[in-house]
Amino acid sequence: MTAIENAVPAVSDRLSRWTLLIFACALVNFLLGQALIVAGVTWPEVAFTAGSTLAAVHLITLGWLTLLMFGALFQFVPVITTKPLLNQWLSLAVLILVEFGLTGMTVGFLALNRGASGLARCLPFGGTLVLAGVLLAMGNIVTPLLCSRPLALPGRFVLAGLAFLLATVLLGFTFALALSVPAFTPLAAPLLASGVGYHVLAGLGGWFTLTAMGVSYKLLPMFMLAPEERGWWGECVLQFGISGFGLSVIAGLLSVWRPQAVLLNAVQHLGWLAIAVAVMAYLIDVLRLYRTRKRARIELHNRAACGAFLSLAAALVIAVVLVASHRLAAYAPALVLLVLFGWLSGLGLTQLYKIVPFLTWITRYGHQLGRDAVPRVQDLVDEARTSPWFVIYFLGVALAALGAFINVAYVCRTGAAVSAGATLGLGFEYWRAWRGHYAGRTRPATPIPPPYLSRGGPAP
Amino acid sequence: MSTHALPSREYVLDALHEVIDPELGYNIVDIGLIYGLEVADNLIKVTLTMTTPGCPAQDYIMEGVKQRGLRIPGVQDVDIHLVWEPPWSPQKMTPIAKAHFHIEDDTP
Ligand code: HEM
Numbered sequence: 001m002t003a004i005e006n007a008v009p010a011v012s013d014r015l016s017r018w019t020l021l022i023f024a025c026a027l028v029n030f031l032l033g034q035a036l037i038v039a040g041v042t043w044p045e046v047a048f049t050a051g052s053t054l055a056a057v058h059l060i061t062l063g064w065l066t067l068l069m070f071g072a073l074f075q076f077v078p079v080i081t082t083k084p085l086l087n088q089w090l091s092l093a094v095l096i097l098v099e100f101g102l103t104g105m106t107v108g109f110l111a112l113n114r115g116a117s118g119l120a121r122c123l124p125f126g127g128t129l130v131l132a133g134v135l136l137a138m139g140n141i142v143t144p145l146l147c148s149r150p151l152a153l154p155g156r157f158v159l160a161g162l163a164f165l166l167a168t169v170l171l172g173f174t175f176a177l178a179l180s181v182p183a184f185t186p187l188a189a190p191l192l193a194s195g196v197g198y199h200v201l202a203g204l205g206g207w208f209t210l211t212a213m214g215v216s217y218k219l220l221p222m223f224m225l226a227p228e229e230r231g232w233w234g235e236c237v238l239q240f241g242i243s244g245f246g247l248s249v250i251a252g253l254l255s256v257w258r259p260q261a262v263l264l265n266a267v268q269h270l271g272w273l274a275i276a277v278a279v280m281a282y283l284i285d286v287l288r289l290y291r292t293r294k295r296a297r298i299e300l301h302n303r304a305a306c307g308a309f310l311s312l313a314a315a316l317v318i319a320v321v322l323v324a325s326h327r328l329a330a331y332a333p334a335l336v337l338l339v340l341f342g343w344l345s346g347l348g349l350t351q352l353y354k355i356v357p358f359l360t361w362i363t364r365y366g367h368q369l370g371r372d373a374v375p376r377v378q379d380l381v382d383e384a385r386t387s388p389w390f391v392i393y394f395l396g397v398a399l400a401a402l403g404a405f406i407n408v409a410y411v412c413r414t415g416a417a418v419s420a421g422a423t424l425g426l427g428f429e430y431w432r433a434w435r436g437h438y439a440g441r442t443r444p445a446t447p448i449p450p451p452y453l454s455r456g457g458p459a460p
Numbered sequence: 461m462s463t464h465a466l467p468s469r470e471y472v473l474d475a476l477h478e479v480i481d482p483e484l485g486y487n488i489v490d491i492g493l494i495y496g497l498e499v500a501d502n503l504i505k506v507t508l509t510m511t512t513p514g515c516p517a518q519d520y521i522m523e524g525v526k527q528r529g530l531r532i533p534g535v536q537d538v539d540i541h542l543v544w545e546p547p548w549s550p551q552k553m554t555p556i557a558k559a560h561f562h563i564e565d566d567t568p
Pocket of ligand 1: 049050054058062066105123127130165169171172173175176179196199200203204207336
């Protein structure tokens with residue numbers, strides 16, 4: 001017999017080695033951010049710009065969502081490009097830099113709460129580490145993207161998203177300098193006074209939303225067996241998305257120094273219109289994906305993702321109403337909450353429910369395939385047990401958003417507590433999948449093979 | 461070791477039913493990933509595809525086919541060709557797999 005036992009490397013190149021660890025750290029950051037909100041030390045109990053609110057916001061945006069995206073992209077970009085990452089170890093370096101940087105930023109933000117003490121210097125220091133981590137992550141992800149020609153639609157969304165990430169982090173870094181280093185304050189004061197909204201728009205819109213759209217354009221068809229080709233419609237979502245977020249962020253930033261410029265104002269509004277068109281077109285396309293799927297019974301992660309898409313639709317409608325009635329500024333924090341928890345975290349938590357078992361399968365069972373009976377990916381989870389957590393999570397988000405919009409703090413906090421509890425419950429289910437908790441129960445029983453192993457149709 | 465008679469094509473296909481696509485959770489034969497199979501001179505030649513290019517489980521599925529093939533008495537080597545043309549679609553599933561996934565049969 002030919003000796004080919006080791007034909008597959010111990011860990012395949014296609015497997016991102018650090019992704020599961022990155023996910024675990026990201027989830028802990030999310031829980032920490034939620035804990036601050038539930039403890040009542042953040043908005044809506046205190047100002048949206050208070051240091052403790054900023055600490056929670058960045059634990060969620062950088063610690064949870066950005067790391068989650070990185071972990072997913074480290075795994076997913078080699079899949080869409082069929083090219084490897086620049087270096088697997090870079091992924092670990094990114095995790096370490098972002099975690100340490102975030103710790104520095106959190107200390108700095110909390111120090112701001114108590115007046116700008118020396119500790120506030122941790123803010124730009126932490127920001128520098130985060131910036132370094134982000135640059136490494138970009139190098140790791142952009143290399144396979146640029147090596148792949150022509151680049152498919154999801155990859156182009158990711159490239160655009162990364163450009164917005166860089167803009168977001170550079171803006172944040174400028175704010176951090178302005179807040180904690182007196183020499184910089186006069187220079188960056190106007191930006192800090194009226195430019196924060198564009199940091200938020202570039203981060204939540206350009207970085208997270210465009211990237212999430214791109215990733216979902218690959219994952220939804222793949223898991224639901226729906227047509228992957230999105231044609232001119234998908235192209236429109238991308239072009240309107242890039243120009244929408246791009247125009248509104250650039251024109252908005254320029255208007256910080258020229259607030260009266262009519263042209264800048266008009267361009268900014270044009271940008272908002274383009275964003276609305278992009279989001280609407282995307283949601284319609286997602287609906288079409290669900291409708292044209294070949295897999296009639298879809299799995300829990302795709303069913304639960306509807307909560308995230310509904311949140312995005314709700315955020316769109318609310319944003320349009322607020323812009324039209326000139327009340328966006330007053331309700332922006334509530335809108336940020338809905339987008340962060342409903343759309344982005346909702347999509348993240350639901351997709352993790354597929355990605356974690358899948359990577360677990362590859363890591364733990366992939367090598368036994370063909371040698372022994374192996375569980376299927378769906379044998380690693382218990383959907384019936386997990387689905388209530390998703391329902392509770394989205395109900396909690398709805399309650400928190402309601403409290404935020406009607407400005408009743410305890411309703412908002414109660415909702416946040418409910419969704420935090422559900423996040424913890426989901427965390428346990430991911431952990432069980434990783435530990436193979438459910439795998440033993442459903443192992444195929446030989447000698448009578450289950451239907452998915454038995455001989456079915458005519459020979460090919 | 462090569463005293464065994466060559467296995468039939470049917471026998472080999474039967475054996476490959478034990479290799480699953482982990483994500484779809486179904487055997488690769490009924491999903492329609494096997495595009496061709498030849499058995500000759502103690503060698504099995506398998507032409508197969510994946511449901512999606514670059515699938516992270518790709519290496520494991522190919523290695524699974526190899527390992528299962530090598531466990532068949534009389535087989536000394538398994539030669540695997542991964543192809544992307546024609547691209548896989550759910551219509552390549554056998555009727556039993558289509559029924560399992562509730563996929564309508566488009567074939568005329
Ligand atoms: C993906 C990356 C990021 C996202 C999505 C993000 C998001 C946000 C959001 C939503 C706010 C508004 C929160 C509030 O006012 O309560 C904010 C404010 C702020 N961000 Fe970031 N941020 C990111 C990265 C950074 C980085 C790397 C720094 C640098 C240290 C930073 C520094 C700041 C500062 C200083 C403010 C407050 C400005 C003020 O005083 O109002 N951000 N960010």
